[in-house]
Amino acid sequence: MRGRIQSNPSFIAVVDLDARIRPNHPLRKIKEICDKALQGLSSEFDQAYKAGGRPSIPPEQLLKGSLLQIIYGIRSERQLCERIDDSLTFRWFLDLPLDQEAWVPTVYTHNRDRLLSTEMSRNFLARVVEQAREKGFVSNDHFSVDGTLLQAWASTKSLQPMTSDSDDDAPTSPPPSEPSSEPSTDDAKPRTGKDNLRDFRGETFSNSTHRSSTDPDSRLARKSSNTAAKPSYLGNAMMENRSGLVVESDLRQACGEGGETWSALAMLERMEGDHEITLGADKGYDNKGFVEICHQMNTIPHVAQNKGPHRQSSVSDEIAATEGYKTSIRRRKRIEQVFGWMKLSACLRQVKIRGKEAVSGLFTLACSAFNLVRMSRLMAVTA
Secondary structure (H helix, E strand, C coil), rough: CCCCCCCCCCCCCCHHHHHHCCCCCCCHHHHHHHHHHHHHHHHHHHHHHHCCCCCCCHHHHHHHHHHHHHCCCCCCHHHHHHHHHHHHHHHHHHHCCCCCCCHHHHHHHHHHHHHHHHHHHHHHHHHHHHHHHHHHCCCCEEEEEEEEEEECCCCCCEEEECCCCCCCEEEECCCCCCCCCCCCCCCCCCCCCCCHHCCCCCCCCCCCCCEEECCCCEEEEECCCCCEEEEEEEEEEEEEECCEEEEEEEECCCCCCCHHHHHHHHHHHHCCCCEEEEEEHHHCCCCHHHHHHHHCCCCCCCCCECCCCEEEECCCCHHHCCCCHHHHHHCCHHHHHHHHHHHCCCCCCCCCCCCCHHHHHHHHHHHEEEEEEEHHHHHHHCC
8 A cells, every 4th residue: 555645744743762773773882881981970070160150061962972973973063063953863872852952063162172171081081991891891911002193183384483492382474475566467366364375485394493373282293204294193092902992092292292102101101000011012112211111110012123234122032932922913903993993984084173182182082982882892792
């Protein structure tokens, strides 16, 4: 029998959002982990807000909205609010009633930026890792570390000479171009503002002489000698080797803050416990100072040996001959999956926010989002 469209549809309907989400939807397990982690952060949310004033967007919804944006690779906050407005799944995940309007993108962005800090993101990551440890997904003995470049939300056209060597965050504006006495053959109006043409020929850029006027915290960096240097940040992560989950994260300027090795040591200091652990890393970490500090911190450096005709590795051959070293070197490559997921699926190849503190909070939250996606799959396998 042919179905017919109702000419007078009912305007009042009772809908159970939970019943509209299929039982095996991956967001179900993610929501369960998020809600439990956010319950443990309730006291910190209370300290972040004043007692009086106009109520803001609930902090739980702000963090969960940012997680949705990362997991689904939504490029902007405006697109996120549009998706929330017409998606039952997003409303269910955020505990947002059907009759409530979606947030204004600007209001959501301002509220999120005030809440999403490095400390808050690290606390949320710690709560997620704690749940993974309770489920047996996290190893307490074997870890790997690596770093990656995140392109800043700034272009090379924003680079301006610094006023002085001591003032790193005060770029000067380029001098205005002198008007030409010759008549112009082009009838178009001269470009101003962002479209102002600038001749870069013969000009040399470096972190010691130039800063970006758009994002002064970013630094010029490049992955190899065959690529261009762009304003970037250095994101570092520590992964446990059992399930490939991120247990610690750290973001630094791409130049001038110790690089990957000092970031790895900072993450080791934040690790709980004083038992002996192993740390896998690539050849870039094979230097004498890093290896010696690892031994002092009761950490066996399973660093890939960087040997050459005129270079000796700082990792002893006794360590390199063990089976644990070979396993760490093989498992170490899985940390690249974390960075690959962030840059491709989460659209963080170039961050959409500015400032080191904001980018650090976003990077740490992206590590938590990767753990949530990974844990949902592990829970489905073990169920």
